[in-house]
Amino acid sequence: MTTKSDTAAANASVTEALINVQAHLDPLRANATSHHGKFANLQGVMELLKPHLERNHLAIIQRPVASASGSCTLETILRHAQTGEEITSTITIPTQRQNDPQAYGAAMTYGRRYSLLCLFGMVTEDDNGDSSSYTLEKLLRELSAATSLDELQAIKNRHFDNNLLADRFWNGVYKILHDKKYATLSAISQVSE
Known part of the structure; x- marks a missing residue:
C-alpha cells in the first residue's frame, strides 16, 4: 500500500520542478477570439510553457484514453526527464456531436488546453481590461x-x-x-x- 507521504516523497523532483515553473510563469495573454470572447489558445499556452519546461527538465505527454461514446477523455502526464517521476491527471470532455471526428478533435484541443492551465495553475490576462470576460x-x-x-x-x-x-x-x-x-x-x- 502506498501512503500519501510515500507518493509525495517519490515525486519530490517533479513537484519541485512544477513549483519552480509556477513561480516564474507570467500571466498568459489572450491571443484568440471566439463568440465567448478572448482566450489563450493551445499554441499560446505551449509557447509560454516551453522555456520553463526545458529549464526544469519537464516533459508533457497528452494522450486520448478510452472513454464512453460521445465524450473525449484525455490523460496529461507531467514527467521529470532526469528522474522519471510524474504527475498524471485525466479530464473528460463531452463532444458536441457523437461519431464526428471534428467534434472529437475540438474536444481534445479544449481538454489539452484546460488540462495544462489547471496543472500549472496558469491565469490569463487579456489585452484590454476585462474584455475577455x-x-x-x-x-x-x-x-x-x-x-x-x-x-x-x-x-x-x-x-x-x-x-x-x-x-x-x-x-x-x-x-x-x-x-x-x-x-x-x-x-x-x-x-x-
Whole structure:
C-alpha cells in the first residue's frame, strides 16, 4: 500500500520542478477570439510553457484514453526527464456531436488546453481590461441598459472597437437587439421633443 507521504516523497523532483515553473510563469495573454470572447489558445499556452519546461527538465505527454461514446477523455502526464517521476491527471470532455471526428478533435484541443492551465495553475490576462470576460449576454445587457441614442452608439462603438463581436451569428443577434433598442429610443426621443 502506498501512503500519501510515500507518493509525495517519490515525486519530490517533479513537484519541485512544477513549483519552480509556477513561480516564474507570467500571466498568459489572450491571443484568440471566439463568440465567448478572448482566450489563450493551445499554441499560446505551449509557447509560454516551453522555456520553463526545458529549464526544469519537464516533459508533457497528452494522450486520448478510452472513454464512453460521445465524450473525449484525455490523460496529461507531467514527467521529470532526469528522474522519471510524474504527475498524471485525466479530464473528460463531452463532444458536441457523437461519431464526428471534428467534434472529437475540438474536444481534445479544449481538454489539452484546460488540462495544462489547471496543472500549472496558469491565469490569463487579456489585452484590454476585462474584455475577455464578455459574453454575448453581457454585451446584450449593456446594450439594453442604454437610456439615450448617444449612449447606445457609444456602447456599440466600444463593443466593435474591441472586436467583441467577431462571430457572424452572434453579430446578427446583436444587430437585431441593437435595431430594436434604437427604434425604442428614437420613439422616446421624438415624444420628448
